[in-house]
Amino acid sequence: MSHFGKNGNVERNHAVKFEVKEHGELLPFLLQQMNNRSRNSIKSMLTRGQVKVDDHIETKHNYPLLPGQIVSVLKNKAAIQENTFIGLNILYEDEAIIIINKDAGLLSMATEKEKRRTAYHQLMDHVKRENPRNRVFIVHRLDKETSGVMMFAKSEKVKRKLQESWKILVKERTYVALVEGKVNQTEGTIKSRLKESKTHKMYSIQDGEGQLAITHYRRIQANSLFSLLEVKLDTGRKNQIRVHMSDLGHPIVGDKKYGAKSNDIGRLGLHAKVLSFLHPVTGQLMLFRADVPKSFLIKSK
Template identity: 75%
Template sequence: MSYKGKKATPNRKGTLNFKVEDNKELLPFLLEKMSSRSRNSVKSILTRGQVKVDDHIETKHNYSLRPGQIVSVLKNKVAVKESTLIGMEILFEDDSIIVIQKDAGLLSIATEKEKRQTALHQLMEHVRRDDPRNRVFVVHRLDKETSGVMLFAKSEKVKHKLQDNWKSMVKERTYVALVEGTLKQSDGMVKSYLKESKTHKMFSIPDKNGQLAITHYRKLQSNKQFSLVEVKLETGRKNQIRVHMSDLGHPIVGDKKYGAKTNEIGRLGLHAKILSFTHPVTGQLLLFQSDVPKSFMNKSR
């Protein structure tokens, strides 16, 4: 069974959309468009993650806007508190699992700095509206700046079944990446052993003292500056795609950590497009698909 996700947006009744006409920083732009609100109120809306620029959540006050971009603001505070999921959309839910589409800019789980504005926390509140005893468990993660399809479990039993049998139950994990430069080969495979530095940066080593990582890639389209690449994971290591694209000499756009020199789209150019797996309870084969962000397509034409 296949499910295709729409672009993740909040309830339209509670959303304001503004088109950018001139180069301007985000906070001054919002203050101008939302002149009826106080400066502190607008800053709070930004900080809470209620503002999207095109296809990603943006919280930086000094983010540089460009003409043609669309700024969306979730305006209904009641909706935020009671029912609206910010920066994500539920694609599928039953008694065992929840599948979402996550926006770039939303954390998967809590960090020391951010506890509440995460996919996990929002889903926990979502399931507890039916029963305060309900819980949600992380099965796998997407980096904060990576968008796309993500899976959660609704019990520890289901979580362990998925994690313990991940390699056999997951049939496909396909990403798209916007990378710098033009790939010489139209397709190929990268294989290395990954290790983590003391500064939490992953890197490839030639020997077997790291974790085996295998990435298959295929160029979809390109110009002189950027290439759009489809990536399929044979293994799922931390930052695997980011490291391997950098190893090829084509770091992902916006990925300064792994050598990118550009940030043309204002976010990391990585999107989890397809997740296909066997349902842990029913045994049914499910496939979830999320559209490639328009900014990826436009920059690589």
Template identity: 70%
Template sequence: MSKRQHAGKKRKENSLVYTVKEKTELLPFLLEAMSNRSRNSVKSILTRGQVTVDDHIETKHNYPLKPGQTVTILKNKAAIKESILIGMSILYEDDDIIVINKEAGLLSIATEKEKKQTAHHQLMDYVRKENPENRIFVVHRLDKDTSGVMMFAKSEKVKRDLQRNWKDSVKERTYAALVEGQVEKQEGYISSWLRESKTRLMYSSQTKNDGLHAITRYKVIQSNKDFSLLDVQLETGRKNQIRVHMQDLGYPVVGDKKYGSKTNEIGRLGLHAKVLSFNHPTTGQLLLFKADVPKSFLAKSKFVKN
């Protein structure tokens, strides 16, 4: 195993980056990579979300590794510094909002099981370093296994303004979706009414007003016989909207077992919020933020000649 040069200087200084040479599981790999640490210490680093495989946080001890994958370990000293956020980076910040790029595997907000290792909690700690009275407010959410651009407000008023005017303020929400199969129609439009079952599963209805109206547009970026990479634009922002609509089309999102996926070739959900553009809640200025499409999405959907 050999440490590999990393492009980002900060990440190079604060992280250990390895390339997987042979099939193994994550915990044994880490134990070998950090042979100077105790087993419990390595387990703690894994549990705290300090380990990234390719482009997602991974905490499972038995996660299978394949040759060519990249494993990044955030050092303990870096993890506890106030300037280091685990599983996310700040794209923009002012007195009213914070925009982040969230990695897959990081919760947006707390759940019954996890209270601290979330984007919201980390940002709350981050702003309170400057002033203990500072707070962070959730404007919208990304699923745990969805990566990409996400915005938070710094006051209750800004949060309310953004949510009340969301439809008019947001000018573009574009996702990259890696789906199963070769999508034949190069551009498409899906419209349905979404309802939630008793088991919290969202599903489509074609009966007008039978649920919340959801509209999704998509365009094929690249594809092969196994996978397609789509640009997906949301005209409405309903729960699990893209995931349900891709299942409706017969091309479920990769890794989305809940909505029909049969594969998990990239070890995560194939959904990434790549563009968020909106009018600033205070100044009215049009802002646009981008997060690069994960390399694994591009690699899987690349056209390969027979």
């Protein structure tokens, strides 16, 4: 079992870990802990996404640190070349699919601004090491700030089968959402049609156009400030949980786009906990879990 050494750090999986002892900011903390590294070197580590605070990738130099948090740094550049992933770990892989646990802060796929530091790019590099002709294909996405279980296909044929038969093959998609305020109902269902505005923000309408979205929720924990909900989807629309939690009057923590006023955990309070499906080739029932981030757990007040 790993434990902290004299300097509060432990090396495991090519990472160095530091325990935060007092309030401060991320860059000065790293400069103090890694005094053998230059300022530019550490800034580059942050930019490349090699630094995690607790359970999410953090790139902001002035990110506020609290006592008890754990800062992890990928050990060195060589570790990247040695097939070390940044912001993800593989839960399962076979000839047809790859299942990962994605950290908050990692893009699923490339955008105009970010091409390389994505789950897709890293997995593409991973499969090409075995054979340069190998490829991966995105089956579904998680928002950059959402963590948890995600699936990729290893052929166009498997990707198409999964996407075309998604409702038949997928048996369970369970999320946990940390939301603002106390949700009084112990469980409920939200149903609306979702449309996208010109500014790419999704919103609910009750009738007319838009894609039908159905979200079921169950309260797990709550105090006067926050509620932790288990959320299950009948449909998988863009930003569906985020919109529906806002509609409920309890936006997800850290979700300014949809009305959140707080961000006590330094990330979006949404995590894909369970993905269960029939294997697209063998037909076997598969189930994968990613533990609920510790920062989501509510202290009684």
